[in-house]
Amino acid sequence: MYFEHNEKTKELQARLTAFMEEHVYPNETRYEEELNENGRWEVSTLMEELKQKAKKEGLWNLFLPKSEYGEGLTNVEYAPLAEIMGRSLIGPEVFNCNAPDTGNMEVLLHYGNQEQKDKWLVPLLNGEIRSCFTMTEPHVASSDATNIEGNIVRDGDHYVINGRKWWTTNGGDKRTKIAIFMGKTDLTAPKHEQQSMVLVPMDTPGITIKRTLSVFGYDHAPTGHAEIIFENVRVPVSNILWDEGKGFAIAQGRLGPGRIHHCMRAIGAAERALELMCNRVSERMTFGERLADRGVIQEWIANSRIEIEQARLLTLQAAYKMDKEGKKAARKEIAMIKVAVPEVALKVIDRAIQAFGAAGVCEDFPLASHWANSRTLRLVDGPDEVHRRDIARLELTQYQN
């Protein structure tokens, strides 16, 4: 048992923290103002500038595992960095470490052929384009991935794609050039081999961005979550990822690191909320007493600290296990953090909101927006209930005979 990060990680933590303080936090409000002034769905000049700065300082693509594209960090090394980025909602993109691009890049890295990598992975790694991942559908319960109805039919050298997808993050972004489409190629195959993933350039005819969806009132512009209709969209068969019938397997492989990243960012959000709360209650007075001296507020702070520490350790342990034994072996650990961490983030941020009073629910502080974001984590990549069921089943295995 050794509860410290290695030197390499500590050094990156320090540099990232300094960058956040110098460049990210002070620009959060400016970023929103720019969107309001220039049009919420226009490309943000400020963001592109921040990206250049981060790239120059080598704080770029830190999520990337060891590969032909660079050194790479382990999950245990990356986790505390994702936490720091996650303290700001605009943080991850600044470092080219935002979902779903990171997951898509991993998919291309592991399952893309060289041509696909050259065409899509390289510009993504450079932060020149954005990508989206179209899986969730409005008409079926997506918590059961086998429900998917989108279909991919082979027609000579092409696939013809039809389907209605929603909650496609980055779907509203003008920089998004490529979609990974998940659909069924073979309805007669075994349940988990019916799905395939196909690369679909966003300018292919037949794609309609119907609308973007709000999250508790937030539009999450300029990336957004889109509802997209695919009508007879034709792409060459060479656009298949890995092979037909591999869609479910790719999706599973994509999820492990993605969930760890989500969780670490959520811990960052919780830490920031706790920090904001501590600052606020140290200043405000009611009925002749500092809020920080009130027992109820102290309980909020203590419980928040206790919960965050536990959530972080659990996440690091999951990262450790995934590094050492692989995604499959770490399945229970990953499911556990997926349930535990968003709940902690929600509790901590909610307490901070309460401590801020009405100021906490509005745009003046990154609390309500972080809360809304964390709330979606209880749904994306499988709702809590499905993960709890998996955990229980894995736990019960040893008892059944």
Add this chain to the structure above:
Amino acid sequence: MYFEHNEKTKELQARLTAFMEEHVYPNETRYEEELNENGRWEVSTLMEELKQKAKKEGLWNLFLPKSEYGEGLTNVEYAPLAEIMGRSLIGPEVFNCNAPDTGNMEVLLHYGNQEQKDKWLVPLLNGEIRSCFTMTEPHVASSDATNIEGNIVRDGDHYVINGRKWWTTNGGDKRTKIAIFMGKTDLTAPKHEQQSMVLVPMDTPGITIKRTLSVFGYDHAPTGHAEIIFENVRVPVSNILWDEGKGFAIAQGRLGPGRIHHCMRAIGAAERALELMCNRVSERMTFGERLADRGVIQEWIANSRIEIEQARLLTLQAAYKMDKEGKKAARKEIAMIKVAVPEVALKVIDRAIQAFGAAGVCEDFPLASHWANSRTLRLVDGPDEVHRRDIARLELTQYQN
């Protein structure tokens, strides 16, 4: 003990429910679309039409207690009606029963002189204008009302008003013609006699609507919550409500019914969420089973039903006590519902969101928006913590010697 509503109430419940089903629910989405099309801060034609319909059917000003302006309902009679209206976020305004107009009308009714009533109360009762109540300030913790810094200085026949207020609901609405300003007239008076309330027409020079604030990501247009700056705003001394030094007393009197209304509407929101959830889980399948047949979902439904029933009974009991013994005697009961009800609404709506999956957090269902609204109820009219402290102190009175 008698757990049924009287005939008059039952009849109104039935008519209101029918109206909601015919006119309100089907127009919720259209209302938002109209705002998006015509400009979010423009007066909604649809709303004005709905108001006319409600007025014609006599479902109008039901909140109004017995007075020179009509028959009036008791709090126990009005409570179940407020619940029905509260099922839709656009419901209360349709029936001219929305906050803060109801509270302002009550203030004018009880503390306004005849001239003030003629000028402001009558058009408010007619739904011709809107009003706002400016109390909360950004720089002090408003949970302690004696913190208020806005000031009202007498200068001959006028008051000169200065202050910065925020969270002024209706402040962004073009139809809002009158503000009740709460400020201090005498810093040397006893703590609870320093405040006064003055009527300030919104077109008085010196008033600047600085911005409207979002709640989570919702702008709550076209009424909105404004930050308003009052700079040397001059109004005749006749605009005082009741008398100098009575501001705190008026504020207290205003809160009792207001809190009951808030709570009953929140129960309506919870009921609607439960209804939506039951509908949804009766239709959706995952892993070969209806969601409605899953134990975890059944627990959500059962707990929601249990919590809602209790919250409603507690609120009705508070209304009963207020009707029978008055606001002051019902102080503990009102504080109790203020703590208990929003918490129930938040829990129930949150479960519904979870049952809906991603659909639950967006604009397709009135869940996320109702959740955000209910979340603010833990802050407005005093945060939970202040009410809990009051309850405990009232409880402990009998033990101290």
Add this chain to the structure above:
Amino acid sequence: MYFEHNEKTKELQARLTAFMEEHVYPNETRYEEELNENGRWEVSTLMEELKQKAKKEGLWNLFLPKSEYGEGLTNVEYAPLAEIMGRSLIGPEVFNCNAPDTGNMEVLLHYGNQEQKDKWLVPLLNGEIRSCFTMTEPHVASSDATNIEGNIVRDGDHYVINGRKWWTTNGGDKRTKIAIFMGKTDLTAPKHEQQSMVLVPMDTPGITIKRTLSVFGYDHAPTGHAEIIFENVRVPVSNILWDEGKGFAIAQGRLGPGRIHHCMRAIGAAERALELMCNRVSERMTFGERLADRGVIQEWIANSRIEIEQARLLTLQAAYKMDKEGKKAARKEIAMIKVAVPEVALKVIDRAIQAFGAAGVCEDFPLASHWANSRTLRLVDGPDEVHRRDIARLELTQYQN
């Protein structure tokens, strides 16, 4: 809606409260001491004296509905009285209103023939004997009553009874003369008509009291919860209650009022815990401050008050519905209180324990013992989970098509 008890009830509340203060509370410790001195399973002289006093004052058999044996109270009238009795663990027996004797008396009243009534009901009503109800079995999950394995086989003019029962309250009591045995008479009948109930005198050969079970560490002497073995126990066929195959129906009928009584007593326990806590924190100092002035303690008190009020109202509403529409119509309401009330009692008592420090877990205060008792209420008469499932199903009925 009318939230007050009638005069008759108020008068009984006052008299019961006075009796509790004069005779019951002051004797709680003496009662335990007497048991420790004279033998824990000996009949308590003190209890018999208290019973005589209560009988003399007419505070006797108040649970009894209107019948040939007297006037009787409605459930709404009796509920607040059960609450008062339930404040002390020795309270209910003093007034001949303790489980399971009350339930057994109701069964005899409704389903017994005249001979059975004369022989068993009359002495029970007089408090001369005790009775037990043998249903739960160690080897099957009793939450599903159809699991029962005890059997009753007709042999000429007799039934031959075999089975192993446990958690038979009163089973350890020397005054217990009669058992109601629930078993199966016909394994081929429809699922809910296989069971019958038979009266079995405790001195019938073949009955062995194997042991009494503890609840947490409490033996609940001298009544106790027994494990009882029935081996070829023979009773005349005239000992059947109602008829063969009616066991399940009788059990269902028995449960409605029983659950309301349990819940009201649990509310009494919670009220007493809150009272003890308020007293304690008003006296104790830590770090220079009264516990009663600490925010955290105040939250405990406020939340306790809020929860108790809601639980009581829900229970009274269930009683109201049962009085007016009958047990079956009130099925959902009864299930709701069965889930809600014990949880509230446990929370309130647990807070009181925490406020008392180590003193709270020992015999010096009736907190730990009341907690243990309330904890069993989440299991007896069906565990929470079964009730929640029932509530959800009843709720969902209106949505299915």
Add this chain to the structure above:
Amino acid sequence: MYFEHNEKTKELQARLTAFMEEHVYPNETRYEEELNENGRWEVSTLMEELKQKAKKEGLWNLFLPKSEYGEGLTNVEYAPLAEIMGRSLIGPEVFNCNAPDTGNMEVLLHYGNQEQKDKWLVPLLNGEIRSCFTMTEPHVASSDATNIEGNIVRDGDHYVINGRKWWTTNGGDKRTKIAIFMGKTDLTAPKHEQQSMVLVPMDTPGITIKRTLSVFGYDHAPTGHAEIIFENVRVPVSNILWDEGKGFAIAQGRLGPGRIHHCMRAIGAAERALELMCNRVSERMTFGERLADRGVIQEWIANSRIEIEQARLLTLQAAYKMDKEGKKAARKEIAMIKVAVPEVALKVIDRAIQAFGAAGVCEDFPLASHWANSRTLRLVDGPDEVHRRDIARLELTQYQN
């Protein structure tokens, strides 16, 4: 970050687990039966036999840090072993690792002089005698240690000791030969230098064991928790530990490892409860379905697993910090586990009880007894509330200026 135990620890874990399975679990019931047969306050022959076996296998005094008395384990190494012992309530004593003897041995090791060590520490290490620690007093809130009223007055070569202590674990045990008495020697000294600790042989005249206290009905015989009266008890001044005025400092030093031990044992109790629950639900059927296949039960299992993992990691981290930076630096971490771990244990065990039905609350399974034990952990060594206040204050330090 390294999430595995070293080889030495793993080897001890394996041996301890084997010992528990062979000797401890199978004897839990026999131990209770022996007490019931031979007298609950008599020395248990079975326990003494088990102790000899553990000693022979070298599973003895594992709690002991590196010292003149042996090699010693670090806290991180010992923690998982304490967890295994804590799975059984009779486990820790078998390995001479039970509270309060471990804490007392540490006190003697660190603050005792050679004569005190020879006389008391050596027989304690040998398991020949037991010891007690008399600090808590019935008449003051012990959560504030400066409240203590017991006094120690110097009279020539002797101290004269007076005071009333309770919750003195081991106080009822015939093998207990020595008490550490905490009292005040100088009421005029600074607040935290008024207290001293003195060794008091249990056979000194003036000591009266007034009674033993129950914990939720459990007597915890034959060790017990005693109320002890000290009346003019005289001991030589050489019996002082360290020096006059050092009592508070010794108490603080005693608490760090003690709290880690408590927490690790509580995690063991939780693990055992989860194991028992999984076993039970894998066997029992209700309404035609295995309990293990029900969603609600699966949530209990999943949440239990999540909570236990987090609690264990937090405890190991606290142990790590204490090993590396010392007790004082680890103050926040130790306070955090003191709050977090008992809560987890209580939740997990409570779920197990619920899954077992009535069987869960009685003596047939080690659930109710473990629950009661864990409940006291929220009070001993300071109630949760005091620890939360400490955590918050330490957290807030960095924000105040």
